Structure formats: C-alpha cells, structure tokens
Amino acid sequence: MLAGLTITSSGRIERFSFVFGAGAFREHEIFDSANCPPSRYLVEVARRLVLASPNASVLVIGNPLLPLNAEKLTTWLDAVPSSPAIVTDARKFPLLYVLPRGLFDQFERFLLLLSTVDAVADQRLLSLLTGSDVSRVRVDSMDISDFPQSTPTNWFQGEGRQRMLTILTMAAIQTVERTPEWKALPFATYQPYHAGSLLFLNLASRQVPTSFFDKQIVCWSYKDIYQAYPGRQAPLWLRLPWLPRDNSVGELEYLARSLERLGTDIIDNHFIVFMRYSRIYSASPFHLVDQLKFALGDSMSEQGRTVHGQQPLKSARPDLPPRPLKLLFHLAGGWKLKNYRDDHAAAAIMTLKSLGCDITVIDRPDLERLGITSITSNNTQQLTTAAQLNHIFIGVDSFPHHFVRHVLGWPTIGLFANTKPCNSDAKEASDYRALVGHLPCNPCGGHDQCPLFGVSDCANFVNPPQLVSAILDMAHDLYGFTP
Amino acid sequence: MGTLSDFDLGRIIADFGSRFLVETGTGKGTDVSFAGTFPFEHVYSIEKSHGLAIQVAFRNASNQRMSIIHDHAERGLEIALGEIPAEAPVIFWMNTHPSFGGDARSSPLDRELRLIAGLRDVSKDVFLIDDLRLYEDGPYGDGSCPAEQMAPPQLRDLHFVDDILGPTHGITRLFQRTGYLCAFPNR
Numbered sequence: 043m044l045a046g047l048t049i050t051s052s053g054r055i056e057r058f059s060f061v062f063g064a065g066a067f068r069e070h071e072i073f074d075s076a077n078c079p080p081s082r083y084l085v086e087v088a089r090r091l092v093l094a095s096p097n098a099s100v101l102v103i104g105n106p107l108l109p110l111n112a113e114k115l116t117t118w119l120d121a122v123p124s125s126p127a128i129v130t131d132a133r134k135f136p137l138l139y140v141l142p143r144g145l146f147d148q149f150e151r152f153l154l155l156l157s158t159v160d161a162v163a164d165q166r167l168l169s170l171l172t173g174s175d176v177s178r179v180r181v182d183s184m185d186i187s188d189f190p191q192s193t194p195t196n197w198f199q200g201e202g203r204q205r206m207l208t209i210l211t212m213a214a215i216q217t218v219e220r221t222p223e224w225k226a227l228p229f230a231t232y233q234p235y236h237a238g239s240l241l242f243l244n245l246a247s248r249q250v251p252t253s254f255f256d257k258q259i260v261c262w263s264y265k266d267i268y269q270a271y272p273g274r275q276a277p278l279w280l281r282l283p284w285l286p287r288d289n290s291v292g293e294l295e296y297l298a299r300s301l302e303r304l305g306t307d308i309i310d311n312h313f314i315v316f317m318r319y320s321r322i323y324s325a326s327p328f329h330l331v332d333q334l335k336f337a338l339g340d341s342m343s344e345q346g347r348t349v350h351g352q353q354p355l356k357s358a359r360p361d362l363p364p365r366p367l368k369l370l371f372h373l374a375g376g377w378k379l380k381n382y383r384d385d386h387a388a389a390a391i392m393t394l395k396s397l398g399c400d401i402t403v404i405d406r407p408d409l410e411r412l413g414i415t416s417i418t419s420n421n422t423q424q425l426t427t428a429a430q431l432n433h434i435f436i437g438v439d440s441f442p443h444h445f446v447r448h449v450l451g452w453p454t455i456g457l458f459a460n461t462k463p464c465n466s467d468a469k470e471a472s473d474y475r476a477l478v479g480h481l482p483c484n485p486c487g488g489h490d491q492c493p494l495f496g497v498s499d500c501a502n503f504v505n506p507p508q509l510v511s512a513i514l515d516m517a518h519d520l521y522g523f524t525p
Numbered sequence: 526m527g528t529l530s531d532f533d534l535g536r537i538i539a540d541f542g543s544r545f546l547v548e549t550g551t552g553k554g555t556d557v558s559f560a561g562t563f564p565f566e567h568v569y570s571i572e573k574s575h576g577l578a579i580q581v582a583f584r585n586a587s588n589q590r591m592s593i594i595h596d597h598a599e600r601g602l603e604i605a606l607g608e609i610p611a612e613a614p615v616i617f618w619m620n621t622h623p624s625f626g627g628d629a630r631s632s633p634l635d636r637e638l639r640l641i642a643g644l645r646d647v648s649k650d651v652f653l654i655d656d657l658r659l660y661e662d663g664p665y666g667d668g669s670c671p672a673e674q675m676a677p678p679q680l681r682d683l684h685f686v687d688d689i690l691g692p693t694h695g696i697t698r699l700f701q702r703t704g705y706l707c708a709f710p711n712r
Binding site for chain 1: 575576578579582583586587589592593594595596597599600604
C-alpha cells in the first residue's frame with residue numbers, strides 16, 4: 043500500500059491510497075519497479091496527489107516502505123505543527139513526510155535523495171532543500187523495530203540496504219553544503235555492476251524523454267557494452283572490478299569503496315541515487331527495461347509505455363546459405379540455476395549435430411568432446427562477430443542473450459528456467475522465442491541451489507526435444523531449413 | 526616466485542623514462558603496492574581471480590593512480606593499453622602463473638607479448654618477465670622448476686621473445702629466485 047493526503051490552503055484534506063501495479067494500469071495502481079529506491083515512490087505518490095488535487099498546498103506522503111493507508115496517515119497528522127515535517131516512529135524511522143507543494147514543484151527529483159529510513163538525515167536534507175526548519179514529530183506508540191529483510195509488499199531493505207540509502211543521503215547533504223550551485227548539479231544512477239543491468243538501463247534511458255538523470259555510474263570493465271549501446275546518460279566510470287555474485291563482498295562495502303574510488307570531486311558535483319534492486323524484480327509482471335524506465339522518471343501509467351507491445355528496435359539476419367545450419371549457444375548465466383543442464387545440453391547438441399547442424403558454444407571448451415567449437419566472448423565485439431556467423435543464437439537469461447536480441451536484433455531463442463521470461467525477454471516473433479518449463483515454483487528467487495530440491499540445476503528448463511524442436515521450427519520459418 | 530622489488534625501479538624509470546607500469550597477475554597485491562610508491566602516472570594490474578582483484582582494488586580504492594582490472598591477462602592488457610598514450614614508455618611486469626594445456630601450441634606469455642606488440646610500438650618499453658624456470662633450465666636460486674608447474678616440452682622455448690623483442694631490446698636472463706627474463710630497450 044502507498045498512501046498520501048493533500049491539504050488545501052483552506053485546510054481541506056483529501057485522502058488517497060494506491061497499490062503496486064500488477065499489470066492493469068488502473069487509476070489507483072502505481073507501476074511496480076524493483077530498480078528504484080523507496081524515495082522514487084515518494085515522488086510518484088506526490089505526482090498522483092498533485093494530479094488529483096491540483097490546488098493542494100501541502101502533500102502528506104506515507105513512507106513507501108510501510109503498508110500504510112490514507113486513514114492511518116490522518117491519525118498521525120494531528121501532531122504535526124507545520125509543513126515541512128517528518129513524522130517518525132519511536133526510533134526515528136520515518137512514517138510520513140509533510141511537504142510544501144512548492145518543494146515538489148521546484149525540486150521534484152531532489153526527493154529521490156531522501157533515505158526513507160533515517161528521519162534525522164532526511165530532516166537535514168529537507169532543511170537544506172527548503173531553506174527552512176523542518177519539524178520532526180515522534181509517535182512514541184509506534185515502533186517499526188528492525189525493518190524486515192523482505193516484506194509482503196516485496197521490498198527488501200535489510201540493515202545493509204538501509205545504511206546504503208542513508209550513506210547516499212548523507213553524501214547528498216555534503217554536496218549541497220559544499221557546492222553553492224547545487225541546484226544545477228547532475229543526478230547519477232548508481233547501478234555499476236552486472237552487464238545485463240547496464241544494457242537494460244541503456245535501453246530504458248533511450249525511451250524516457252525526461253529523465254531525472256544525466257549520468258550513470260558504471261564499472262569501467264563494461265566500457266565495451268556502453269560503447270556498443272550507449273544510453274542517454276553520460277558514464278561516470280567506476281574503476282573497480284564489478285561486484286562478485288557469490289556474496290563474498292557485501293553491497294554496502296562495495297558502495298563505500300565505490301564512493302572512495304569515485305572521490306570527492308565526483309561526489310561534490312553529483313547527486314547519486316541507488317538504482318540496484320530495492321524490490322523483488324520478479325514479483326512485478328513488467329519487463330526490467332520498463333522497471334528501469336519508471337526508476338528513471340517515467341510514471342509508466344499506461345500500458346502503451348511498456349516494451350511488451352513493441353517491435354524490436356532492429357531485426358537482422360545472416361548472409362549465410364541455409365546449410366549447414368549454424369547455431370551459437372550460450373549455456374551459462376550469472377548464477378548456477380540459470381545454467382542449462384550439461385546432460386541436456388549434450389543431448390540437444392548431439393541431436394542437432396546428427397541433423398547436420400554446425401554448433402558453436404561460448405566459453406565451454408569442456409564440450410569440445412562433443413565435436414562442437416568453443417569460442418571465447420570477452421567483449422561485445424567478439425559476441426557480435428560470433429552471433430553474425432550463425433543463423434540462430436540460443437542463450438540462457440543472461441547478457442549475451444539480451445544483447446544479441448535487443449541490440450543486434452538477431453534470431454534468438456531464450457532459455458529461461460527459474461526466472462520469469464516477462465521480466466527480461468523480447469517480443470515473441472518468428473525470430474524470437476522464449477522457452478521455459480511449466481513448474482509452479484518459477485520464479486523461485488534461488489541462485490545457486492534449488493530451494494525445493496537442493497540441487498544446482500533448475501528442472502524448469504525445457505527438455506532437449508523441446509529445445510531442438512524450437513530451433514528447427516525457427517530455422518524452417520526463417521531460412522527454409524529442413525533436416 | 527619473483528618480486529618486483531628485486532628490481533631497481535627508480536633506476537629503470539630514470540634510464541628509460543617509464544611513465545606507466547602494467548602488471549599481469551596481481552595476486553595479493555604486493556607488487557602493485559610496491560609499484561605504487563614510484564612516480565608512475567598510472568599503475569595497472571590485471572588479475573583473473575575476482576576475489577583477489579576486488580580485495581586489492583578495495584585496499585587501493587582511494588589511489589586514483591592505480592587500477593586493478595579483473596580479467597584474464599589478454600583482455601586486461603587490451604583495456605590498460607587502450608588508456609596509455611602510444612608514446613609513453615611502459616614497464617610490463619609479466620607476473621601471471623600460467624597453466625599450460627598439455628597440447629597447447631603457444632604459451633600465455635607468447636600470446637600476451639604478441640598482443641602487446643600488436644597494440645603498440647614497444648621499442649621504448651621495458652619487459653620484466655617472472656618465472657623463467659617454467660621455460661628454461663638454469664641455476665635458479667629457488668631450484669629447478671617442479672615438473673608439475675613446468676611448461677610442456679613444446680612450450681619450453683622462449684624463441685618467441687627474441688622474435689618479438691630481439692630487434693629492439695637487449696635480453697637478459699637473471700637466475701635469482703625462480704628466474705627473470707628482462708628486455709630493456711636498445712639505446
């Protein structure tokens with residue numbers, strides 16, 4: 043639940059409650075995006091309030107992290123002496139923000155800098171933004187206690203995440219205090235690691251006409267991806283290795299080192315907003331590109347704004363004879379449960395070879411025993427070259443699949459298992475198919491081990507006959523290939 | 526296993542005008558930290574182990590003149606050399622501990638040197654190559670190379686170094702520790 047109140051200059055109060063959207067785009071639904079901080083929902087609720095109540099002079103917005111309704115906000119409002127103000131629980135966790143309408147009109151994107159978890163930091167920031175005192179009112183009878191690691195409304199904001207949000211609010215405070223021209227400074231997204239995330243961010247940024255952001259913090263090892271498909275946001279290169287996926291380094295530590303690495307010059311001249319996952323991305327029915335579009339500032343209030351109804355940006359085919367059918371596989375994703383099973387891969391490959399197919403696999407020299415060619419693909423140029431030498435690309439839910447389809451427009455078959463295709467697939471077409479099994483446990487959220495069976499393979503991939511059939515169908519439709 | 530501190534880096538910098546240092550094989554970061562005490566414009570270190578790379582990168586996060594690249598050596602070299610001006614002399618500290626495929630036709634060192642020579646004019650660059658004993662017999666301070674580490678017979682040959690650097694460099698063998706092959710620009 044998301045909630046807000048509007049107050050007019052005559053003291054009239056209107057109440058509004060919203061829910062996270064599940065795909066219907068009704069008036070009381072707000073787009074469900076995992077890629078934005080809770081403060082992005084403060085902004086969106088404020089937008090909805092202003093739209094519904096244009097004469098409002100004060101906006102009261104419940105903390106998006108909490109399952110609040112408008113009636114509950116009203117009960118706390120009595121204690122608020124004036125606007126601006128923050129109402130907190132007994133331990134200074136923000137419950138609601140009371141903001142002058144002018145603050146929203148003038149500084150909408152600066153609301154992104156509110157932590158939503160630390161009322162003291164938020165009070166200080168609001169005070170700097172408004173140039174006035176900000177009251178902090180405590181509701182002693184209310185104690186949020188430790189905010190849970192994950193919530194029924196799909197937030198995950200454990201202690202480490204909360205500290206990250208607070209650190210970035212403190213960095214923003216420092217920036218405002220040190221930089222006289224702070225109002226004109228650019229905003230930068232903090233989403234530096236993982237190739238697929240960068241690609242989707244750049245795809246999204248090209249589709250958002252008015253973004254909050256001018257810059258993006260990106261690990262410099264992804265320079266080739268940025269160069270192959272730049273977004274509208276200029277890069278701020280983070281010269282650190284990307285975050286390992288094995289949890290050997292926490293995101294909080296990584297953020298702290300990132301800020302150290304970026305240095306005071308960058309920090310003093312940018313406002314940095316956390317853009318990695320704050321919510322469970324697979325709970326949303328929306329594509330990650332759309333989730334990022336919302337994070338960048340698009341309200342995504344109509345279905346027509348989503349990518350699911352759109353044709354791919356580009357469509358391309360190889361200049362190759364139909365025989366032999368040349369297939370490029372990518373079988374290993376960012377975590378173990380994304381990997382297509384070795385024995386199934388071997389079965390599919392042997393069948394396809396027996397049908398006269400010429401098979402190349404990315405980074406799997408161990409499969410050369412099957413008579414395939416293993417190639418390295420260390421950068422987007424190598425991946426592009428490899429894809430263009432083949433009729434069809436077959437890839438798991440990982441960067442190569444998304445790049446080959448979304449950027450190159452190459453005929454592609456996507457292999458999904460424990461992730462939902464709708465979060466990262468492409469539009470179904472004669473040259474694109476997303477294959478996934480039918481197990482009800484999808485999406486499980488597991489990474490390296492099946493939560494049900496404890497094994498490192500996901501049983502929800504399609505089996506080899508289904509995969510071979512899909513490949514042959516596409517080869518026939520596109521190239522007239524028959525075995 | 527050798528160490529960069531066996532070399533008089535200050536003198537090499539003075540003699541050859543070296544402005545950058547590129548290391549392959551960061552390991553625990555001892556050598557890159559040592560290099561960081563010299564007035565290089567930038568020090569690059571390449572490490573294929575993600576865990577080691579990030580540890581060393583975090584430790585040196587505030588040093589804006591040092592970059593740790595998590596990648597295998599060839600890709601890391603491409604990244605580093607993409608940033609270094611063509612005319613700026615470089616010291617290459619080739620410090621990876623290669624694993625050799627039994628039927629491999631070329632060693633990682635061979636490929637890395639050819640890559641570097643293909644990406645830039647190396648005539649002013651210094652090459653310090655660790656673990657000479659992997660490739661050649663000799664009176665090494667740390668003894669002969671254990672058989673399991675040794676390059677396979679077809680790769681126990683460093684003629685490729687002469688091919689690549691011979692025309693422009695003087696090549697010296699040192700037998701301290703596990704041995705060094707050094708190539709200094711002809712003057």
